[in-house]
Amino acid sequence: MPSYKRPGALLPMSTGYCPGCLHGLATRLVADAIEELNQQKNAINVVSVGCSALNLYSWCGDDIGAAHGRAPAVATGIKRCLPDRLVFTYQGDGDLAAIGLAEIMSAANRGENFTVIFANNQTYGMTGGQMAPTTLVGQKSTTTPYGRDPVTTGYPLKMCELISVLEAPVFVARYALNSPKGVMDAKKGIKKAFELQLAGKGFTFVELLTNCPTNWGMSPLATLDYMNTNTVPYFVPGVYKDKEGGKQ
């Protein structure tokens, strides 16, 4: 029978996130994968700017804060200096897909041997819910009060699709965290990405679709239904690139 114990890579305190925020779940999945691979002493967490940086409050291990959007550049330096360590960045969509777009594409194109965990909640959570590059068409935010209009602001950026067309990345996948199945798949995907990194295969990218109850203006349970009807059909979950193949 299954049993579950809180991973040791999390500090004994509640997270810094709002009630129902799936960032907490994403952080815990990373901690679970690290515990399963017995890498707690070996892992280095490169955090970005935004709500994703709040995972420092729950992360029990080595970490470093990068400038806004520059986590892949910092992780590149760390991994090149310390090739034996498990290096991963934890970034949100405002950080990775907006200001850090050049960094992530360059790091992916160079095939740097680290893992990017990309939590996509379709908004700038920490600064008050402005429109992010990944905000859905028609989705309301403080800077698009009538819903995102593609005529003036374009369409949501699909990062997995963008990165999967590059030659170097070895594993690119997207998972939705709004259902038990999605969470189980995400857990396996994160573990696989870490294993590929430890085997020295190259760049791995895992996108996790999350929510933002506070800035979407919904109850936590309502955000899960919103994700089902709006987010998941646009950002389709799945494995976009898997050079190594095999089961996951």
Place this chain on the structure above:
Amino acid sequence: MITINELYCKGCGYCIKFCPRHILEMGKERSQKGHFYPVNINEEACTSCAICALMCPEAAIEVTAKEG
């Protein structure tokens, strides 16, 4: 058997929504932090499937497998 740490719980209700046996319910008391937290209303029916723990964003739920 499940153990809910009410100091971590923020009362989002994901565990209640996804429990396949519907044995969790939002409690009437508030925790020290001021959140309502779920209580186990039918411990006998729990199969230790750990889906509540899987969906908990705060890792507030620990599950120990039942004997036998």
